Amino acid sequence: MMRGSFWLTRCFGACQSLCGSPSLRPQSVPHRLRPSLIPGTSFSSSTDTLVSRFCQKFTDLKDYALPNASWSPEMMRLYKEFLEKTKDGEWVKLPSFKSNSDHIRGLKLPDGFITTSDKEDYRIFTRCIEKEGQGYEYVIFFHPSKKESICLFQPGPYLEGAPGYAHGGSLTALVDETFSKTAYLSGHGLFTLNLNIKFKNPIPVGSVALLKVEVEKIEDQKIFLSCIALSPDEQMLFAKASGVFLQLELEEQE
Amino acid sequence: MMRGSFWLTRCFGACQSLCGSPSLRPQSVPHRLRPSLIPGTSFSSSTDTLVSRFCQKFTDLKDYALPNASWSPEMMRLYKEFLEKTKDGEWVKLPSFKSNSDHIRGLKLPDGFITTSDKEDYRIFTRCIEKEGQGYEYVIFFHPSKKESICLFQPGPYLEGAPGYAHGGSLTALVDETFSKTAYLSGHGLFTLNLNIKFKNPIPVGSVALLKVEVEKIEDQKIFLSCIALSPDEQMLFAKASGVFLQLELEEQE
Numbered sequence: 001m002m003r004g005s006f007w008l009t010r011c012f013g014a015c016q017s018l019c020g021s022p023s024l025r026p027q028s029v030p031h032r033l034r035p036s037l038i039p040g041t042s043f044s045s046s047t048d049t050l051v052s053r054f055c056q057k058f059t060d061l062k063d064y065a066l067p068n069a070s071w072s073p074e075m076m077r078l079y080k081e082f083l084e085k086t087k088d089g090e091w092v093k094l095p096s097f098k099s100n101s102d103h104i105r106g107l108k109l110p111d112g113f114i115t116t117s118d119k120e121d122y123r124i125f126t127r128c129i130e131k132e133g134q135g136y137e138y139v140i141f142f143h144p145s146k147k148e149s150i151c152l153f154q155p156g157p158y159l160e161g162a163p164g165y166a167h168g169g170s171l172t173a174l175v176d177e178t179f180s181k182t183a184y185l186s187g188h189g190l191f192t193l194n195l196n197i198k199f200k201n202p203i204p205v206g207s208v209a210l211l212k213v214e215v216e217k218i219e220d221q222k223i224f225l226s227c228i229a230l231s232p233d234e235q236m237l238f239a240k241a242s243g244v245f246l247q248l249e250l251e252e253q254e
Numbered sequence: 255m256m257r258g259s260f261w262l263t264r265c266f267g268a269c270q271s272l273c274g275s276p277s278l279r280p281q282s283v284p285h286r287l288r289p290s291l292i293p294g295t296s297f298s299s300s301t302d303t304l305v306s307r308f309c310q311k312f313t314d315l316k317d318y319a320l321p322n323a324s325w326s327p328e329m330m331r332l333y334k335e336f337l338e339k340t341k342d343g344e345w346v347k348l349p350s351f352k353s354n355s356d357h358i359r360g361l362k363l364p365d366g367f368i369t370t371s372d373k374e375d376y377r378i379f380t381r382c383i384e385k386e387g388q389g390y391e392y393v394i395f396f397h398p399s400k401k402e403s404i405c406l407f408q409p410g411p412y413l414e415g416a417p418g419y420a421h422g423g424s425l426t427a428l429v430d431e432t433f434s435k436t437a438y439l440s441g442h443g444l445f446t447l448n449l450n451i452k453f454k455n456p457i458p459v460g461s462v463a464l465l466k467v468e469v470e471k472i473e474d475q476k477i478f479l480s481c482i483a484l485s486p487d488e489q490m491l492f493a494k495a496s497g498v499f500l501q502l503e504l505e506e507q508e
Binding site: 099100101104109114116120121122123124125126128129134135157158159160161162163164165166167168169170172173174175176177191192193194195196197198199204205 | 353354355358363368374375376377378379380382383388389411412413414415416417418419420421422423424426427428429430431445446447448449450451452453458459
């Protein structure tokens with residue numbers, strides 16, 4: 001028999017889709033998780049607390065979601081426009097570190113989780129190409145009370161699919177990443193259960209796409225999200241996507 | 255009104271998902287494509303012809319789907335096992351070049367398509383990290399008569415999602431890439447219309463996953479594919495996916 005629930009029984013799975021999107025079979029969750037990791041319908045941390053922790057102002061870590069010389073005038077214009085919206089506190093700019101281990105510092109990984117060393121050179125997939133402008137350039141803004149995100153995305157030439165255009169897989173991976181951060185901050189959404197994407201038009205390398213993500217509903221310990229990827233003038237639809245995440249709260253390290 | 259069919263009207267979209275997965279709205283295809291690009295139910299090239307062209311034996315291009323020092327003993331064992339199966343001609347090992355421009359040499363891109371220069375440093379997304387073992391290590395074997403593929407995948411530490419595990423987006427992108435090559439060789443499948451993935455268990459960085467892809471049916475100029483991602487012993491299910499591609503034949507360059 002195929003072991004479809006290994007992740008549940010051995011690793012207890014927490015923090016997985018904050019950090020990507022491996023996931024679980026929802027129907028089997030309540031039976032198998034340790035008591036301390038039982039997904040709950042109420043959580044000790046609110047969205048504001050989660051955001052406040054996620055966006056710590058003082059850190060020695062490099063934030064990759066900041067402008068660099070490769071950003072086009074259009075990318076810069078949009079960045080400034082959304083940065084302006086953070087001034088009244090309604091929107092927040094999310095930092096983006098090299099590894100998800102940095103994002104979850106101080107939180108406890110479940111027993112059975114692979115232990116990685118800080119000395120090893122791990123990188124979050126959407127920050128895998130460090131050379132500015134060659135790979136992913138993106139920044140996510142989050143609106144805590146509306147539970148919405150906007151991701152500004154400028155694909156570089158190493159993300160190519162068809163000659164001159166971003167690979168559909170590169171867009172899908174960034175949709176997953178934007179979903180995962182939105183789901184986490186909106187209510188401890190940690191595991192992607194499902195991801196669906198319909199492609200409409202390809203994104204030229206070097207251009208800018210807006211990924212608009214919304215939490216549609218939170219029900220039965222699941223967070224349902226939607227995404228539309230558009231041109232900045234909102235006249236060109238690149239793709240539509242939906243995703244489902246499982247809620248699970250990480251414990252503080254002792 | 256949002257221009258959802260820009261790709262159709264301006265670029266005529268061919269070769270797009272051989273090379274990634276931007277795509278089209280199937281219902282609008284027959285009205286808009288130029289006569290020479292009308293998707294047909296019959297094609298001049300058979301699977302054997304397509305495979306023969308795709309797997310040219312003499313080329314100066316680097317094939318990235320060959321063993322290197324980063325491949326684990328398990329990856330090597332599986333590679334040798336499938337390579338053995340190519341000897342009777344039932345399976346073929348697909349080459350993997352740096353860019354899709356190399357894969358479609360000699361074929362004509364539709365008018366309106368972005369023109370890229372060979373001198374520019376473009377890379378197909380799933381070969382974006384050149385340093386051996388850090389990113390994607392994979393090789394695809396294709397069975398022309400069964401229209402099936404096997405992709406051996408060893409994720410490196412730059413594909414991380416949760417600490418120690420491959421990002422779900424990295425798996426999804428490789429599923430898309432394996433789908434696209436399979437759809438193309440099985441019958442001119444060029445544009446991803448839809449991609450759906452359900453995650454079951456995460457893939458540890460450095461381990462090996464098997465992606466088993468099958469063409470489920472070809473109907474109404476669409477190719478329907480399925481994928482299961484498994485551990486090599488086939489006891490652990492990582493993910494299940496499905497995809498739909500639109501058929502479109504590329505013309506020879508004059």
